[in-house]
Amino acid sequence: MAWLPDGKPAxxxxxxxxxxxxxDRIADKWTVLIVVALDDGPRRYGELRDxxxxxxxxxxxxxxxxxxxxxxxxxxxxxxxxxKVEYRLTDLGRTLQEPLAAVRDWAERHINAVEAARLRxxxxx
Numbered sequence: 280m281a282w283l284p285d286g287k288p289a290x291x292x293x294x295x296x297x298x299x300x301x302x303d304r305i306a307d308k309w310t311v312l313i314v315v316a317l318d319d320g321p322r323r324y325g326e327l328r329d330x331x332x333x334x335x336x337x338x339x340x341x342x343x344x345x346x347x348x349x350x351x352x353x354x355x356x357x358x359x360x361x362x363k364v365e366y367r368l369t370d371l372g373r374t375l376q377e378p379l380a381a382v383r384d385w386a387e388r389h390i391n392a393v394e395a396a397r398l399r400x401x402x403x404x
Contacts, residue, residue, distance in 0.1 A: 321367035
């Protein structure tokens with residue numbers, strides 16, 4: 280358990296707890312996909328955009344900035360012409376690799392059951 284600067288324990292069930300913002304960040308689908316896409320090492324912006332089908336440039340940019348602000352992703356600019364920009368997971372970001380890969384694997388493994396449940400629900404309502 281982590282303790283906050285005010286001496287209280289971190290508790291995502293408490294509305295004012297800042298851990299909710301962290302939960303919100305890591306529960307975002309674009310965050311999951313970016314972290315998993317960076318599993319194999321640094322990537323350039325265009326490589327991330329191409330790897331994550333359906334992400335708009337606006338959402339990719341916003342999510343990368345949020346991940347950088349939260350200390351999960353590092354942005355490195357190499358002063359070339361044109362500048363080379365790469366994104367990589369930080370040590371903190373790498374702590375998310377295993378849990379987010381598990382979420383991705385679960386989604387891929389159980390999508391047929393989820394779709395069947397949705398169909399049953401929609402048929403009965």
